[in-house]
Amino acid sequence: MTKDTTTWFTSWFDTPFYHILYKDRNDTEAHAFMDTLTNYLNIPEGGTVLDLACGKGRHALYLNKIGYDVTGVDLSENSIAFAKQFENHRLRFDVHDMCKPYHKQFDAVFNLFTSFGYFDDDADNLKTIKAIKAELNTFGFGVIDFMNTDFVIDNLVPEEIKTVDGIDFHLKRYVEGGYIIKDITFTADNRLYNFQERVRGLTLADFELLFKQACVDLLDVFGDYKLHKFNTKTSERLVMIFK
Known part of the structure; x- marks a missing residue:
């Protein structure tokens, strides 16, 4: 039996089998979410977006297609190597640990599709929030799209x-x-x-505490990709806007 002996996400995400298992993810839904989110945030035309934990770049590619200057980062070297084939002068990919601040600031930082809460050390969750804060420019917004743990x-x-x-x-x-x-x-x-x-079963209350500790302000909370109101029992997603 071949079993992971390192941090689970550094090995599993780097295998071709991860991408086979999840190949049926709904791109139409993901694209509609990006349209809705960027419109809601009123990100300026040509604005800069950091796709944090971007995987093979499906969100980053679409964000670039609709007019944004996008940087996608991920810990998976294989995923970034794949994504690099799509690079252009307004789309780039880089291997990066999201616990640490990236070397640029952006109009928006998106952490999408439950790409948070993987860490064995809870302190890394707070480090990631602080890193996102450091990656935002004066007018920038952070977005974490997490599962609704209760649901x-x-x-x-x-x-x-x-x-x-x-x-x-x-x-x-x-x-x-x-x-x-x-x-x-x-x-x-x-x-x-x-x-x-x-994945750590973080609730809205857990995130509120992390945001407070990181000195960021939680502005809005939504329960799905159409940005409907969040309901603890019925919402499938927990989408948080902060700065």
Whole structure:
């Protein structure tokens, strides 16, 4: 069995299997969210955006397409290597640890699709908020698009098998030690693989405390990608705007 022996996200996100499992993500929904969000924030034409934990760059690519100067950063070297093929004079990608401030400031910093709360050390969550603050210019906005933990736990599917590209991914989900955990087991190329995703089950109250500690102001909270009002029990997302 091949099992991750380092931080889970540095290994799992760097495998081709991660991208196979999640290949059906809804780009239409993601693009509509970017349209709605940039309009709501009134980011200036040609404005600068940092896509923090950008993966292979699906949000960054679209943001660039609709007129923004975009930098996408991610810890996954493989994902950034893939994304670099799409670079242009207003779109660039870089390997970067989001716990540390990037060397530029932006009109907006987007942390999208639950790309937060991975860390084993809770102090890194606060470091990331502080880093985002440092990455914002005087008029910039930070956005964290996280899961609504209460909704996710209430609707958790304990076990399922998802077949993608001929691979049977056995998924087991549970809550343990304040983390929402997904065990992922599958066989590919006659090898058995076992990975685990662990995301801290942060609530709005947890984020409010982090924002207070980082000396940033929470401006708006939404519950979905159409920016409807957040409801703890019924909203699928927790979208927070701050500066």
